[in-house]
Amino acid sequence: MKKFVTEHQSPYLDLSAEVSEILYEGKSDFQDIIVADSKEFGRMLVLDGVFQTSDKDEFIYHECITHIPLFLHPNPKNVLIIGGGDGGAAREAVRHPEVEHVTMVDIDGKVIELSKQFFPAISKAMRENNPKLTVKVGDGIAFMREAKDFYDVIIVDCSDPVGPGEGLFTYEFYKDTFKALKEDGLFVQQTESPFMHSKLVREIKDCVSDIFPITRLYTAFIPLYPTGMHCFTMGSKKYDPLTWEPNRKRTFPTKYYNEGIQRSAFVLPNFVKDVLYGE
Numbered sequence: 001m002k003k004f005v006t007e008h009q010s011p012y013l014d015l016s017a018e019v020s021e022i023l024y025e026g027k028s029d030f031q032d033i034i035v036a037d038s039k040e041f042g043r044m045l046v047l048d049g050v051f052q053t054s055d056k057d058e059f060i061y062h063e064c065i066t067h068i069p070l071f072l073h074p075n076p077k078n079v080l081i082i083g084g085g086d087g088g089a090a091r092e093a094v095r096h097p098e099v100e101h102v103t104m105v106d107i108d109g110k111v112i113e114l115s116k117q118f119f120p121a122i123s124k125a126m127r128e129n130n131p132k133l134t135v136k137v138g139d140g141i142a143f144m145r146e147a148k149d150f151y152d153v154i155i156v157d158c159s160d161p162v163g164p165g166e167g168l169f170t171y172e173f174y175k176d177t178f179k180a181l182k183e184d185g186l187f188v189q190q191t192e193s194p195f196m197h198s199k200l201v202r203e204i205k206d207c208v209s210d211i212f213p214i215t216r217l218y219t220a221f222i223p224l225y226p227t228g229m230h231c232f233t234m235g236s237k238k239y240d241p242l243t244w245e246p247n248r249k250r251t252f253p254t255k256y257y258n259e260g261i262q263r264s265a266f267v268l269p270n271f272v273k274d275v276l277y278g279e
């Protein structure tokens with residue numbers, strides 16, 4: 001009998017991945033968790049029925065959510081990651097020599113523990129206790145409320161706006177994020193698919209642009225996520241990705257990111273411009 005894990009991407013569309021083995025299936029205090037070996041994507045993490053990451057395509061998401069904001073900032077010393085319990089964003093952030101300290105706050109210690117056990121490559125920085133990285137288990141919303149004028153770059157590597165991640169998509173949270181950043185700081189958040197979640201993408205852009213002087217959207221092609229077209233919303237106090245010029249040399253290899261992607265990711269198809277700015 002074939003086995004599958006399935007994400008109900010919309011009421012009308014499912015994505016099912018055939019799996020050879022379910023390695024873990026259980027519940028934390030916050031969500032249902034599955035770790036499975038799939039035939040197409042390799043090992044996958046599924047939270048509350050939503051595909052979070054896979055060994056095969058994780059590099060695209062993690063490089064885009066991390067290197068695009070970090071290379072926009074000329075000197076990112078202090079980085080905060082909200083969510084990101086699999087450790088992929090932290091792994092990429094610590095590779096920047098300019099980055100002195102990364103704080104990661106995920107609400108679910110069980111996701112962190114299982115990622116260390118089942119995703120050794122993704123969780124490398126957490127597993128090896130990288131000296132630049134501090135991992136905290138706690139609510140990112142409460143953490144942000146207390147932070148002030150400290151971070152150069154904030155990465156919101158969250159799950160979808162349901163369950164524990166819901167409050168990470170609110171006006172109050174973006175206000176607190178603005179407050180937590182230094183005067184030239186910037187933040188980025190994964191904001192789903194502009195094709196399938198256009199209403200959400202527009203609402204987030206409207207909120208963020210009410211608070212930040214510069215608001216930009218960028219996209220990446222992520223096979224595991226709904227429609228394969230994923231977007232990230234960026235709010236910045238000073239640096240504009242549309243006028244970016246290389247400000248330092250990249251000292252490590254990447255699989256998706258390059259200097260062309262840093263620019264082209266912000267070039268939007270007309271229908272996405274309509275989502276953001278249309279009537």
Ligand code: SAM
Nearest residue numbers: 052083084085106107108139140158159164165
């Ligand atoms: N790449 C993924 C995606 O876009 O589907 C996100 C991956 S990461 C595993 C998402 C993490 O956000 C989860 O580990 C979850 O526990 C965490 N999370 C959800 N709500 C949170 C909150 N309020 N504070 C901190 N972390 C939260």
